[in-house]
Amino acid sequence: MAVEFDLVVIGNNTAAISAAVAAARLQARVALVTLQLDFKTNLENATKLELSSIYNQALTQVAQFAYKIDNAANYGIYLEDYSHKSQSLSHNQLTAAWEWAKGVVSTIEEQHSLAVLASLGVDVVAGNGEFCRQPHLAFVVRNRHLRARNYLIATNSRPVIPYIDGLETTGYFTAANFQQSLPQKLPQSWIVIGSGAAATEISQVLVRLGASVTLIVRGARILPQEDVEVSQLVQAQLEAEGVCILTETKVEHIKRIDHKKWVLAGNKAIEVDEIFLAVGSQPNIEGLNLEGVGVKINRRGIQLNEKLQTTNPRIYGCRDVIKGYQFAFLADYEAKVALKNALFFPIYKVNYRGIPWAISTDPQLARVGMTEAQAIRRYGKDVMVLRQYFQSVSKAVIMGETTGLCKILVRRNGEILGAVIIGAEAGELISAIALAMRQKLKISAIADLPHISPTLSEIVTQTAAEWNNLRLSNNTFLQNLLENFFNVRRSWSS
Structure with a gap:
């Protein structure tokens, strides 16, 4: 048949x-x-x-x-x-x-x-x-x-729903029911449980809409899969906007008293209107x-x-x-x-190299490839870290979006291992680096590509250009050769 x-x-x-x-x-x-x-x-x-x-x-x-x-x-x-x-x-x-x-x-x-x-x-x-x-x-x-x-x-x-004593009887929000269940009047106080992308995003949204937010994290920091300096920058931004972040804290028990929810987190009892779970899927x-x-x-x-x-x-x-x-x-x-x-025929394979992604915090965080720790663990001293800050980009200064950085990880031969951008439009900017990685282009291809000015994309070119600067500063022989070359040329001119 x-x-x-x-x-x-x-x-x-x-x-x-x-x-x-x-x-x-x-x-x-x-x-x-x-x-x-x-x-x-x-x-x-x-x-x-x-x-x-x-x-x-x-x-x-x-x-x-x-x-x-x-x-x-x-x-x-x-x-x-x-x-x-x-x-x-x-x-x-x-x-x-x-x-x-x-x-x-x-x-x-x-x-x-x-x-x-x-x-x-x-x-x-x-x-x-x-x-x-x-x-x-x-x-x-x-x-x-x-x-x-x-x-x-x-x-x-x-969504993953962890077992927390009293959670089911008191009720909670997740990404799946937030749209359907959120009342027209925003609850004034929230506890967000989680450390990843969803937890950081929703915490910032809620606090910007005027709510009081406490973010409870079991580990030492938010976004634990990211470089420390990146996660610390996001954490500092959330705290500056009013999010209270409790790290190395476990939620032990939740109960309802009158119309409020009480959350026992570590040694603190916190009174809130609503709870948002964002611990994974x-x-x-x-x-x-x-x-x-x-x-x-x-x-x-x-x-x-x-x-x-x-x-x-x-x-x-x-x-x-x-x-x-x-x-x-x-x-x-x-x-x-x-x-x-x-x-057709099963001959095609997935290639995860060079797949970028972004977290929609503000400033936005985008990454492709390895983190700095992963790159050093694998390639050791062969890794070069190229870094530029948004405050050095004219367009970012014009926009008032100077918070953030671009970091590109390369080997000394120019092979791109990974990159992270945290700043305005990071999700758009990371694509050029991701394309270069997927096409196996060296960092010099990005450094030599002229970008329209003033635009935010200049930060990618400026960061890539650091490769030549670092190579020159670390190569004493080449520095001496260049110095002698120009000395000779100057003597000819005279």
Whole structure:
């Protein structure tokens, strides 16, 4: 019996939808299983963690505007009628901000509507399902056996909920329910639990919207996977804006007294209105009967090889976690590789070298490749650290965005090992370095590339140019040779 589809995609995030659309455009027969009772409910619930990221980015934009208005005097502009430093946004302002953020999400949702997918030739199958082995490998949804040559699992992640005594009875927010559950009036006091990207981002958003925020971190610092100077800079910015950060602190117990929540953190009892959990995510792959079709699962989720095949070679997968952070774009990249292997021949491999990512704090943090500690651990004294600060960039001074730095790690032969940028538009600026890494270009290629001036991108060129400066300062022979050369030329001229 012939298979019905060339590919069955299981999932409902942008990676799954993009893969299904791309397969249809290649004239393949493709089904997209949305794992819910109906497509709309699925988008509103099963994809809410990914959509909440977009929603939170929109709120970040609102918070940045509010912050800039508060600091307009730095530019010689005095807005006497507006200030929210001592109080949160008004009810009307906050309502408008929520609605604008929701509108952003709705606009993006429309791009993935059922009508759009159907018009492109994608067979959307709504409902819960699982793999079966007999009589043939298939994915079963409502007694319908979807038989395909290959399958792609692209399900979402969900927030990790740690066990804390009293947490479930008192209630809490996560990235997945923040959009749906947040009241129109912003709660005045928050505790955020976590140390990673989501925790730092939401802490800054809340404090900029006028709330009181305490960030509780179990380790010695926030963003522990980053270089110390980078995480310390972000931490200093949060503290300067009013976030109270408690490091090396564990939440022991939570209880509700009257209308307040009390959090026992270390030796402190803290009274707050609301709690936000941001301690990580985990793959949402339960109920698919993966073990029944020979797919192995490890602590990271589905076990995948370099071609993104599971231990059942007809079933492919993709995930959205890199360096411990969750990013939807990574799943999109993996889905593209898996799609080519599933539709044609399994010869393509994922290449994580040179994949950039960013954390939407303000200033923004972006990184690609190794950290300084990782580079030195691997290459030792062969590592050169190139560094420039935003305060040396004319455009940054004009914008009043002088906080931050660009650091590029290279070997003495010019090979780029990694880079981190913290500052205005860091997520945009890191792309040039990432492209150079993926194309295996040396740092000299960036140093020799003229940049428009004044622009923020000059910081990348200025940092890259430090490679030649450091090489010259460390090469006594070359310095002496140059000195003698110009001495001789000067004597000729006379």
